[in-house]
Amino acid sequence: MAITITAFEQSPDGGKGLARDTRVRWALEEAGLPYQVRLVSFRAMKEPAHLALHPFGQIPTYEEGDLALFETGAIVLHIAERHAGLLPTAADARARAIAWMFAAVNSVEPPILEFANAKLLEGDKPWHAERLPLVADRVRSRLSQLAARLGDAEWLDGAFCAGDLMMVSVLLRLRASGILDDYPNLAAYVARGEARPAYKRAFAAQLAVNKPPAG
Amino acid sequence: MAITITAFEQSPDGGKGLARDTRVRWALEEAGLPYQVRLVSFRAMKEPAHLALHPFGQIPTYEEGDLALFETGAIVLHIAERHAGLLPTAADARARAIAWMFAAVNSVEPPILEFANAKLLEGDKPWHAERLPLVADRVRSRLSQLAARLGDAEWLDGAFCAGDLMMVSVLLRLRASGILDDYPNLAAYVARGEARPAYKRAFAAQLAVNKPPAG
Numbered sequence: 001m002a003i004t005i006t007a008f009e010q011s012p013d014g015g016k017g018l019a020r021d022t023r024v025r026w027a028l029e030e031a032g033l034p035y036q037v038r039l040v041s042f043r044a045m046k047e048p049a050h051l052a053l054h055p056f057g058q059i060p061t062y063e064e065g066d067l068a069l070f071e072t073g074a075i076v077l078h079i080a081e082r083h084a085g086l087l088p089t090a091a092d093a094r095a096r097a098i099a100w101m102f103a104a105v106n107s108v109e110p111p112i113l114e115f116a117n118a119k120l121l122e123g124d125k126p127w128h129a130e131r132l133p134l135v136a137d138r139v140r141s142r143l144s145q146l147a148a149r150l151g152d153a154e155w156l157d158g159a160f161c162a163g164d165l166m167m168v169s170v171l172l173r174l175r176a177s178g179i180l181d182d183y184p185n186l187a188a189y190v191a192r193g194e195a196r197p198a199y200k201r202a203f204a205a206q207l208a209v210n211k212p213p214a215g
Numbered sequence: 216m217a218i219t220i221t222a223f224e225q226s227p228d229g230g231k232g233l234a235r236d237t238r239v240r241w242a243l244e245e246a247g248l249p250y251q252v253r254l255v256s257f258r259a260m261k262e263p264a265h266l267a268l269h270p271f272g273q274i275p276t277y278e279e280g281d282l283a284l285f286e287t288g289a290i291v292l293h294i295a296e297r298h299a300g301l302l303p304t305a306a307d308a309r310a311r312a313i314a315w316m317f318a319a320v321n322s323v324e325p326p327i328l329e330f331a332n333a334k335l336l337e338g339d340k341p342w343h344a345e346r347l348p349l350v351a352d353r354v355r356s357r358l359s360q361l362a363a364r365l366g367d368a369e370w371l372d373g374a375f376c377a378g379d380l381m382m383v384s385v386l387l388r389l390r391a392s393g394i395l396d397d398y399p400n401l402a403a404y405v406a407r408g409e410a411r412p413a414y415k416r417a418f419a420a421q422l423a424v425n426k427p428p429a430g
Contacts, residue, residue, distance in 0.1 A: 055364035056322050056357065067307045073321055074314035092282045099289035105321040106288055107271050113325050114332070122349070127342035134337070142271065149270035 001065040002036065003028065005075075006050070007209060008059055009039040015210030016176075017203045020072045021060040023169045025205055027076040027162065029198035031083035039209065073105050073166060080162040087162055100156050100163025108146060109170045111138040116173065139179060147183045154192060168193030216280040218243065218250040220290075221265070222424060223274055225256075230425030231391075232418045235287045236275040238384045240420055242291040242377065244413035246298035254424065288320050288381060295377040302377055315371050315378025323361060324385045326353040331388065354394060362398045369407065383408030 005028075007021035021037075028035045044050055046057045053061040054070040062069040062078070069075050077098065080086035088094050118135045122128055146167075150156060155164045171190050174180045180187050193199055220243075222236035236252075243250045259265055261272045268276040269285040277284040277293070284290050292313065295301035303309050333350045337343055361382075365371060370379045386405050389395045395402050408414055 051360075051363075056318070056360050058322075067310060069310055069314050071314045071317035071321065073317035074310065077313060077317075078310050095282060095284055095289065095293050098292060099284050099286045102286035102288035102292075102320065103271070105317065106286065106324065107273075109321065110325045110328050114329050117329070117353075121353075122346075125342070125346070127340070127346065131337075131340070131342065138332075138336075145266075145271050148266075 003033060004036045004038055004063045006038050006040050006053070006059045006061045007206065009041045009044075009209075011206065011210045013210075014212075015207045017206055018173055019059065019206065020169075022202055022206050023072045023166065024060045024062065024075050024079075025202035026165055026169070026199050027079045027086060029201045030085045030165065030196075031079050032085075033079070033083065037205075037209070073101055076162050076166060077101060086165065088158065093158060096157050097161040097163045100161070101166045104163065104166035104170045108142050108167065109173075111135070111142050112170060112173050115139050115177070136177075136179060139174065140182070143174075143179070143183050143186060147186050150185055150189060152185065155189075160196070164189075164193060168199075218248060219253055219278045220250055221253050221255050221268070221274045221276045222421065223257075224254040224259075224424075226421065226425045228425075230422045232421055233388055234274065234421065235384075237417055237421050238287045238381065239275045239277065239290050239294075240417035241380055241384070241414050242294045242301060244416045245300045245380070245411075246294050247300075248294070248298065252420075252424070288316055291377050291381060292316060301380065303373065308373060311372050312376040312378045315376070316381045319378065319381035319385045323357050323382065324388075326350070326357050327385060327388050330354050330392070351392075351394060354389065355397070358394070358398050358401060362401050365400055365404060367400065370404075375411070379404075379408060383414075 005021060005024050008019050011019040013019060025035070040050055040059060045054075045059065051057055053063070053068050056070070058070075060072060060075065062075040069078060076086070087097050115135045115138075118128070118132050122131070155161065156167060157163065168190050171180060171186060175190070180190065194203075220236060220239050223234050226234040228234060240250070255265055255274060260269075260274065265276075266272055268278070268283050271285070273285075275287060275290065277290040284293060291301070302312050330350045330353075333343070333347050337346070370376065371382060372378065383405050386395060386401060390405070395405065409418075
């Protein structure tokens with residue numbers, strides 16, 4: 001059945017791959033699934049037709065026959081459950097891979113979101129300069145724990161899985177800040193994710209949408 | 216196989232049921248599964264034995280035979296996948312229920328966490344009074360969207376499911392702030408969750424741990 005996802009008509013990051021459609025594109029590429037993309041404007045995202053697909057008016061969404069899904073984690077899990085390459089087959093290892101997916105979005109991403117919000121939404125506030133280091137410390141606290149767990153391993157729990165896809169995607173949001181460079185094993189982990197052919201195809205596909213016109 | 220979860224020896228909320236073990240207890244009660252609880256101190260949570268179970272040094276964890284899991288969302292999903300009562304059986308409805316689980320932890324909980332952090336970690340900062348309403352507005356923005364989607368429905372998508380369990384649990388964190396009262400359909404939704412016998416048993420069980428000694 002044909003798969004259609006939505007993505008920004010113009011990504012706020014200008015094509016750095018940080019919009020969440022990249023996570024879904026990556027999962028689809030790992031699974032070897034063709035997909036179509038419907039681009040939506042910021043205005044259209046808040047209109048009834050899109051809100052029926054995504055109650056929070058965001059991208060990506062996922063449509064496949066009668067199924068409409070929102071939430072990147074759920075979409076990636078849906079793909080991973082149905083196609084080889086993103087979840088181990090052994091039951092316990094599969095449950096642990098899903099735990100890393102939730103860890104990415106519920107333990108690691110929240111402080112990173114708070115750090116992003118501090119810059120994006122409060123960059124002009126009088127408290128910004130004094131507050132930002134506090135928020136950065138909360139990010140560092142999580143990264144230290146994650147770095148300790150990863151150690152010298154290539155991936156979080158055995159072979160590459162949907163948990164790594166989500167975690168690498170979350171960590172990528174930090175690259176521009178330089179914070180990631182303080183954790184060499186995490187920086188190398190993220191680089192391993194980016195080096196995967198499926199990631200490269202996903203990145204190129206989102207960049208093609210967001211590339212400024214030549215000339 | 217026997218199930219053992221971990222919980223705070225002394226919950227920071229003093230037994231209001233907001234610690235995340237309540238979510239797992241609730242899922243276990245909905246599924247009708249007996250479980251044991253191992254209480255851990257704040258100090259023990261940061262020691263190697265617990266960090267081996269939970270890389271971020273938190274509760275709850277879940278042990279069942281050889282399987283050890285962390286992340287509440289993953290634990291609830293693990294229970295929901297194996298026992299009736301928490302996920303629809305039809306494939307599309309099941310995928311949507313999981314989408315609501317991710318929505319709870321990745322779209323609704325992050326602004327609520329930021330609001331909680333503003334009070335807990337920055338309540339003594341000079342910017343606190345001016346900043347708190349901004350953070351509250353981010354919470355309201357999400358709640359408005361969630362309230363619009365819920366409408367007059369009893370649960371988020373058909374029958375009660377793990378997505379509702381997670382969403383109600385996330386929204387409960389807001390009760391003390393009074394923000395929830397501005398969204399009557401969400402407040403009623405949360406009350407329906409709390410009225411479920413399984414929730415009541417879960418709440419009572421965590422309260423029994425945290426009750427101050429009589430006298």
